[in-house]
Amino acid sequence: MPEDNLKTSVLSSLFWKSLERGGVSGVQFIVQIILARLLLPEDYGVIALIVVFIAISQTFVQSGLGTALIQKRKVTDADYSSVFYLSLGVALVFYCILFLGAPAIAAFYNQPLITPVLRVLGLTLFFGAVNTIQNAVIARNFLFRKLFISSLGAVLLSGVVGIALAYAGYGVWALVGQQLISAIALCIIMWFTVQWRPKLIFSVARVRELFSFGWKLLVSGLIDTTYRNLSSLIIGKLYPVSMLGYYTKGKEFPNVLVSNINSSIQAVMFPAYAKNQDNRPMVKQIMRRALVTSAFLVFPAMAGLAAVAEPLIELLLTDKWLIAVPFLQIFCAVYALWPIHTVNLQAINALGRSDVFLKLEILKKIVGVSMLAVTVPIGIYAMALGMVVTGIIGTFINAYPSKRLLNYSFTEQWRDLMPALILSLVMCGVTYSVLFLGLSVWATLGLQIAVGVVVYVGLAWVVGLESLTYVLNTVREYFPSRMKRAECLK
Secondary structure, eight states, X not given: OOHHHHHHHHHHHHHHHHHHHHHHHHHHHHHHHHHHHHSOHHHHHHHHHHHHHHHHHHHHHHTTHHHHHHHSSSOOHHHHHHHHHHHHHHHHHHHHHHHHHHHHHHHHHTOTTHHHHXXXXXXXXXXXXXXXXXXXXXXXXTOHHHHHHHHHHHHHHHHHHHHHHHHTTOTHHHHHHHHHXXXXXXXXXXXXXXXXOOOSXXXXXXXXXXXXXXXXXXXXHHHHHHHHHHHHHHHHHXXXXXXXXXXXXXXXXXXXXXXXXXXXXXXXXXXXXXXXTTOHHHHHHHHHHHHHHHHHHHHHHHHHHHHTHHHHHHHHHOGGGGGGHHHHHHHHHHHHTHHHHHHHHHHHHHTTOHHHHHHHHHHHHHXXXXXXXXXXXXXXXXXXXXXHHHHHHHHHHHHHHHHHHHSOOHHHHHHHHHHHHHHHHHHHHHHHGGGGGOOOHHHHHHHHHHHHHHHHHHHHHHTTOHHHHHHHHHHHHHHHHHHHHHHHHO
């Protein structure tokens, strides 16, 4: 693909992907606020435990084959259809495992409600299997406008159902209904918007070819999913389920912000990497731009969120959730490191080096599990802080192969990241100081947000931060072009 056409496709896709993530996250944010005010921390704790087993099963269902479909140079109906039927078969196997194993899991955690809830939520595996193919079709063809329509429709419908059930007093089943309806609605809407249909084709040879790339991602994903949820499994066993609810809710706020920014860039950049995998200088250029731009947005978002955590939680979720504040602040530091992780790992995958990806994941998880083993005896807050240390070490590990593959060293990466980090820390300190003025909660939060935006953008402008210029120029370049195309269609 010519460079100009690629840039146009990437910018267009980034716009729709960002709109999709922003719209979905915005609706989800409002829905979760309402649900958190209606439900108890214990309800979220039960769901947090169940989601761990669903997530691990979903990793097997996807099997790394969705990424393999995106990475492969030429994809046929035989590839799509074969992966489709295989994913459905794997979903059936793991649903049966969850259905039969639910009573044992419930007994281990002394939570009888886990049995029926797990059996119902396990149905989402089948819809996830279909989504694997639909998302691959969208990514390969840069059809992110259709993803926006599908995702927004699904989250709106599921949000209405969840809130209605919560108001009716169904407790944890409100969260179950929300997640199940979301999976069903997304699958159905995408069925009509994407226009992909499976053929009566199943090729063992095509599956074997795709799996030769995807199995390493499967193992990596399994390790990563299990590791990311290991703390939840431990907390659910050692502490009251309400503490797991606080822990999960504290993680939710930074996750929403970072995922919205990071996944938008990630979803668009991987196909861009893959299309230029034979042009290493171009891949490095795309990688650097993705890293610097995401850090420019993620660092201040996390620093600002940590500074406003207490008044934000008090206003949005009420006093019953204030115990979640320290967890929220800690996870802001954890999620701030995500751009470094994902940008490096994406570039490695796009170059077809899933073997390197797997080795990195194994090494990082050894570090993470070791840190968890050290911090569990100390307490739940030490476990959360240990994740920050693990994340910092992980940035070194993820960046190491980029020096050899793309000549983009860890030192060079951090040189690019440091301006945004320094400005974000300064902004955080100034914003946090507003708490000492003794204003009302509403006034404090409003003033903190205003001060944070002015300080960060103002400092970026004063020092001439290149990322600010790039973002502004991209907006100026992109939106007029869209307006012109719209006028031509009239």
